[in-house]
Amino acid sequence: xxxxxxxxxxxxxxxxxxxxxxxxxxxxxxxxxxxxxxxxxxxxxxxxxxxxxxxxxxxxxxxxxxxxxxxxxxxxxxxxxxxxxxxxxxxxxxxxxxxxxxxxxxxxxxxxxxxxxxxxxxxxxxxxxxxxxxxxxxxxxxxxxxxxxxxxxxxxxxxxxxxxxxxxxxxxxxxxxxxxxxxxxxxxxxxxxxxxxxxxxxxxxxxxxxxxxxxxxxxxxxxxxxxxxxxxxxxxxxxxxxxxxxxxxxx
Amino acid sequence: xxxxxxxxxxxxxxxxxxxxxxxxxxxxxxxxxxxxxxxxxxxxxxxxxxxxxxxxxxxxxxxxxxxxxxxxxxxxxxxxxxxxxxxxxxxxxxxxxxxxxxxxxxxxxxxxxxxxxxxxxxxxxxxxxxxxxxxxxxxxxxxxxxxxxxxxxxxxxxxxxxxxxxxxxxxxxxxxxxxxxxxxxxxxxxxxxxxxxxxxxxxxxxxxxxxxxxxxxxxxxxxxxxxxxxxxxxxxxxxxxxxxxxxxxxxxxxxxxxxxxxxxxxxxxxxxxxxxxxxxxxxxxxxxxxxxxx
Numbered sequence: 001x002x003x004x005x006x007x008x009x010x011x012x013x014x015x016x017x018x019x020x021x022x023x024x025x026x027x028x029x030x031x032x033x034x035x036x037x038x039x040x041x042x043x044x045x046x047x048x049x050x051x052x053x054x055x056x057x058x059x060x061x062x063x064x065x066x067x068x069x070x071x072x073x074x075x076x077x078x079x080x081x082x083x084x085x086x087x088x089x090x091x092x093x094x095x096x097x098x099x100x101x102x103x104x105x106x107x108x109x110x111x112x113x114x115x116x117x118x119x120x121x122x123x124x125x126x127x128x129x130x131x132x133x134x135x136x137x138x139x140x141x142x143x144x145x146x147x148x149x150x151x152x153x154x155x156x157x158x159x160x161x162x163x164x165x166x167x168x169x170x171x172x173x174x175x176x177x178x179x180x181x182x183x184x185x186x187x188x189x190x191x192x193x194x195x196x197x198x199x200x201x202x203x204x205x206x207x208x209x210x211x212x213x214x215x216x217x218x219x220x221x222x223x224x225x226x227x228x229x230x231x232x233x234x235x236x237x238x239x240x241x242x243x244x245x246x247x248x249x250x251x
Numbered sequence: 252x253x254x255x256x257x258x259x260x261x262x263x264x265x266x267x268x269x270x271x272x273x274x275x276x277x278x279x280x281x282x283x284x285x286x287x288x289x290x291x292x293x294x295x296x297x298x299x300x301x302x303x304x305x306x307x308x309x310x311x312x313x314x315x316x317x318x319x320x321x322x323x324x325x326x327x328x329x330x331x332x333x334x335x336x337x338x339x340x341x342x343x344x345x346x347x348x349x350x351x352x353x354x355x356x357x358x359x360x361x362x363x364x365x366x367x368x369x370x371x372x373x374x375x376x377x378x379x380x381x382x383x384x385x386x387x388x389x390x391x392x393x394x395x396x397x398x399x400x401x402x403x404x405x406x407x408x409x410x411x412x413x414x415x416x417x418x419x420x421x422x423x424x425x426x427x428x429x430x431x432x433x434x435x436x437x438x439x440x441x442x443x444x445x446x447x448x449x450x451x452x453x454x455x456x457x458x459x460x461x462x463x464x465x466x467x468x469x470x471x472x473x474x475x476x477x478x479x480x481x482x483x484x485x486x487x488x489x490x491x492x493x494x495x496x497x498x499x500x501x502x503x504x505x506x507x508x509x510x511x512x513x514x515x516x517x518x519x520x521x522x523x524x525x526x527x528x529x530x531x532x533x534x535x536x537x538x539x540x541x542x543x544x545x
Contacts (some may be wrong), residue, residue, distance in 0.1 A: 052420060057344065062308040084422030094413040097436055097542065110431060157417070164422060 003028045003168065003198050004049060009063035011044060011053070018044050020222040022063070026168075031190065031199045033209035033230065036219035037245065042202045046170050049200065050086040050199065051079050068167075088163030091173040093153035095145035095160070100137050103145045103156055104128060108166040124161050132189040133160035151182025155189070162193075169193070171201040175208065187212055206246060210234045218242045254460065263315030278520065283522030284288060287518025290511045296519070299469055305508040309516050311467040314483060315384075315490040316523075320452050322388040322486060327395045327443065334396075335403025363458040366394045371461035384486040385464025394458050395448055406437040410540035439539040446531035450524045464489035465499055493520050526535050 002025040011019035019041045026032050034042040042055065051072060053059045060139055067073045072082055084107070095103050104124045108115060113125070124141065128134040133155035137148065145156050154174060161169060171190070173185030183205075190199060191212045204208050210230055217230040218241070226233060226242045237243045252260075294308060298367065301307030342348040370390025380386045408435050418428030434441075470483045477484040491499065493516055500506070500513045 021253035050420060052476055052532065054414065055419070056418070080422055083420055088416075090413060090416060090420075094411075094417045094430055096414065106431070107423070110423055112425050160421065165267045 002026065003026050003068060004200075005064075005066045006045075006048075007064040007066070009045075009048065009065060009153055010061070011041075012049060012054070012060045014058045018222050019048070022224050023226055024227055026198065026200055027215070028198050029194060029196070031194055031201060031212055033213035033216045034200065034202045035206070035209055035216060035245070036218060036225075040219040042217075042219045044171055046172055046200060047203050049168075049170055050083050052088065053077065053214075058149040060073075071247055076101065085166050086165055086168045087164060087166035088170045089158055089161060089172065089174045091153070092177055093150055093155050093157050094150075095153050097144060097146050099139040099142045100128075100145045100156055104159050104163050107160060124159075127159040128156070130162050130189075130193065131155045132185055132192075133159060136239045141229070149182070151178045151185065154178060154182070154186060154207040158186070158189070166197070171199060171203075173202050173204060176204060183208070184199040186241070200223060218245065220245070256257045280525075283517050283521050287514040287516070287521075289302050290515035291518055295446055295515055300467060300512070301443065301506055303505050305506060307506055307508075309496060309512070309519065310492060312491055312493045312496040312516070313318050313468055314470070315463075315494040316453055316468060316494070318483065319384055319387055319391070319490060319492055320449055323391040323395060323414070323452055324445070324449065326388055327392040327399055330392070331396055331399035331403055332441075334400040335407060336429060336434075339404045340425070340433070346417035348482075351399050355397045355400055356473065358393070361394075361403070363394055364453060366390055367458035369393070370458065375462060380390060380487070382462065382464030382489045384488065384490045385527065387459045387490065387492075388486070389457050389463040391455065394455065396450055398451075398541060402448070402474075403437075403441055406440030406444065407433055408434045408438060433494040435542055438542065439535040443531045446527050446534065450531075451529035453527065454494050454520060454524050456492070456498045459492055462494060463495070465491050465495060467491040467496070493523075524544060 004026040006022050006024050009019055009022040010017065011173075023225060034046060036042050047053045048061060048065060049067075049072075053061070061073060067082065067086070070077065096106060098106070101124055104127050105115075105120050108123065109122070125134065125138075128137060133152055135154070136152050137143075140147075145153060148156065154177075159171075172188075175186050178186070187208055190201070193199065201209075201213065213230045215228065216230045216233040218225045218233065218237075218239075220241055226237060226239045228238070232238075233242060234246060237246060243249075262544060278394070280505065296308065296313060297310040299311050300309060300330065338348070338351065342351070367390055370393065373381060374380045374386040374389050380385075380389075383524055391511030407429075414432055414436065415428055418432040419425070423431065468488065471479075471481040472483055474482040475484060476482050477486070479485060482488075497513050497516050500509045500516075506512065
């Protein structure tokens with residue numbers, strides 16, 4: 001079932017058009033990979049989904065993005081609510097300079113609902129376990145998150161997102177700043193998270209896209225060129241641009 | 252000249268310049284302390300000053316300096332915090348914001364004498380507050396606000412953009428992101444700026460001569476009713492501060508031991524300002540450490 005639908009989406013940075021009539025549907029409990037050369041608009045597109053582009057001055061968006069049937073750019077949309085339901089993991093690990101424990105509970109502590117210490121403890125443990133970093137940090141939850149390695153920091157950031165229990169997780173090149181071992185661990189973890197979450201991931205790593213994603217969308221110069229199940233894209237692309245990109249003929 | 256030699260030469264010159272600065276500063280400090288410290292005693296720090304006899308202290312002036320500093324901070328910290336947060340987090344990039352920034356810059360370059368005279372006209376005369384702590388505190392706020400606001404703004408801006416993204420993407424509102432993520436991270440910087448500003452205020456004389464007044468009436472330290480004229484807490488009383496006292500002794504002092512009192516008071520003033528600076532560093536580091544590893 002489609003959980004997010006984008007219809008005729010255009011995005012402009014000032015005068016410059018960065019996205020051109022994007023029509024795409026994302027399905028529940030799947031991993032969708034967005035691929036394409038740098039500057040093709042895939043990260044920009046990802047950021048339209050939780051309205052992070054609102055922070056950049058001079059951005060204009062036309063068209064529609066529906067999330068669970070609701071237009072997220074409609075006037076009745078609560079952006080804060082939307083971002084709680086759509087967690088985001090960034091390219092550079094960006095933990096808060098607080099303890100690991102506080103990092104994971106940060107999104108929760110500011111919600112209406114209050115949690116007891118035991119509930120928080122349990123959420124922290126579950127989230128860190130789900131993010132496959134519990135064994136690394138269980139003895140130093142009160143240490144600064146900044147004392148961890150890049151890969152551990154990124155997994156703590158993922159745990160921080162999981163703790164808020166979003167429906168969708170947006171991942172903007174989550175492993176590109178990490179070494180192969182760390183990125184392998186994160187890849188595995190994302191694959192396991194698929195049971196509970198819908199994930200949309202921007203990546204430059206073709207093998208990664210082919211290993212863990214169910215569907216792949218190929219962007220080029222602000223256009224969505226091809227969108228199909230990952231196997232088809234990688235084994236039997238319909239468009240010549242897709243084939244050229246995947247086989248490394250350009251980009 | 253080979254690049255290596257040129258590099259050595261440049262390094263040497265830079266070391267020389269830095270050395271000159273350190274030497275000037277150190278000799279100034281040592282001179283003032285050597286001149287003044289022998290006259291500083293517990294009695295000197297706690298007894299009131301005398302106008303025509305020898306043996307006066309600086310007790311009331313010292314208290315006035317701290318109290319005035321406290322009142323000034325009470326007024327200027329909330330305002331500069333608000334202004335700094337607005338400029339760093341909310342202000343759109345347009346001509347109004349530009350105007351505010353320019354105004355702050357101009358305000359920060361006003362000579363303190365001008366600020367003092369302006370305060371005299373506005374607070375002492377027009378608002379009929381008279382020579383008082385509140386007049387002095389308001390004048391010092393004018394003097395302090397631009398730097399403090401700039402400091403808050405810079406400290407907040409130094410927090411990386413990805414932290415704002417992280418907060419917002421987690422479903423915090425903008426205000427929650429500012430108050431729970433950005434400000435805690437910027438706190439050591441803000442605090443350092445506040446304490447350094449405090450040091451500047453503590454040593455300020457020109458802005459206070461015509462606002463807080465040049466005499467230190469006797470205070471009754473057992474009277475804590477803030478409305479009583481002899482209460483140290485009263486903000487409507489005249490209050491000569493330490494820096495003003497030093498200026499006064501040297502321009503029109505009538506006491507026979509003027510030079511020694513002035514030297515002692517200067518040493519105390521310098522020590523207090525030094526203390527503020529060390530405190531700023533110490534607390535800044537301490538809080539940063541505490542914040543980042545909870």
